[in-house]
Amino acid sequence: MYSEKVMDHFMNPRNVGEIENASGVGTVGNAKCGDIMRIFLDIDEEGIIRDVKFKTFGCGAAVATSSMATELVKGKSIQEAMQITNKAVMDALDGLPSVKVHCSLLAEEAIHAALWDYATKNGIVIEGLEQPKSDISEHEEDEEY
């Protein structure tokens, strides 16, 4: 069902964890759908992503796309990170089953959400970045179990 690369990133996920006092944190997805991704970014004065960590609740593809997305943005500038699409994440993983494509979208959104948090905290505008639409906190207010 999954490619070898997906299995590798699922079994040995890169950059799992948290960053204390992160420059930006983004959480997307919701537990109802079974996927939540949280990405922590450490961005220096030059706007370079020095470090990145993630935590994910979800299926094998959700873990693998989170892991791959963190690998792709690490060491990149903010503008370079903005260029990383869900397709780039999927390609880097040698593809995903069609029912799991949404996981790669979530990974892209998680990066954007963390960048949005960074931009908001620092009062800057990142070209092409829009407010993330699927932040977990919004869902929690919307849905009562």
Added chain:
Amino acid sequence: MKKPIYLDNAATTAARPEVIEAMLPYFGELYGNPSTVYSLGASSKQAEENARGIIAGTLGTDPKNIYFTAGGSESDNWAIKATAEAYATKGKHIITSKIEHHAVLHTCEYLEKQGYEVTYLDVDENGTIRLEELEAAIRPDTVLITIMYANNEIGTIQPVAEIGRIAKAHGVLFHTDAVQAYGQVPIDVDAQNIDMLSASGHKLNGPKGIGFLYIRKGLKLRSFIHGGAQERKRRAGTENVPGIVGMGKAAEIAAKTMQERTDTERALRDHLIGRVLAEIPYARLNGHPQNRLPNNANFCFRFIEGESLLMLLDMAGICGSSGSACTSGSLDPSHVLLAIGLPHEIAHGSLRLTLSHETTKEEIDYTVDQLKMIVEKLRSMSPLYEDFVKHGK
């Protein structure tokens, strides 16, 4: 590949060596068509009737009431659609439950599109229907009650004899999907007032592609597969003789070994449940604590997701399931777990382990040891667990 620890016997089972041995001649030298007049065909016919007799004996009924089909789903489809059609002049209302197998649920949904009305009964937190709700749901136009004998995911056994009594008292037919229960618990179709019962071969160490529908004598159920005169003109098509022979053998062994086998499985299963609940925090058992299939355990582990859990178990050489195998293509958590009142995020973290007569204590202990490490690993990378630890939510 090393032989896996197979704890997914509710999905399917390995055919017993005796079953395979009994079947083999009917692929080879005894290939005759049972409908023919020469002796080669007669030996097939005889083998088929022998199997029918064994199965009828396990249910306390006459062999004439057993109709072989291609499996549980066909039996469910036949029972429900044919009853709906045959009794449409009496009414077009069917009662079922929210936790049925999709073979029943999707058949009912199909009938709804054809103008039938279906009541889907709720279940309590253990997955048992409420008899007073069943009785209250019966209307003058109700023609069928179809409630599963035991649930495929959480193992809960329904009060079948009471359902049968209520159905009979109201003059409504009662069908039960016994695909998971047949061979695991004693069934008596007369004592329990069961009018129709579906079963499948591959759930009781028999072959795949064979099942049967028991139909009480006198019910005016029409043929579902039209064609030749096989199965007393009610199910056309040259019989799956090897399958029928295999199912008969499997049913015979299942009945003969039932008491001892299920006692052993139940003890091992209780050991599994005991260890998991004692050693893994934030775990819960789904399904009825006592009234459940002897080989079924179903858990939810908070803060983690089932597919990841299954993949890591697979890496450790353990086969389990999260929800039913049929559910895995969809992204929604199991309808059964939602029906017993679990919120979505907890339902996503479910694990079903179902034992067989071959399961050993060593396998169970290894599984629990692995499970502890896997659950811990997945929680360490779960944002839900992080929030729970930091904020208590």
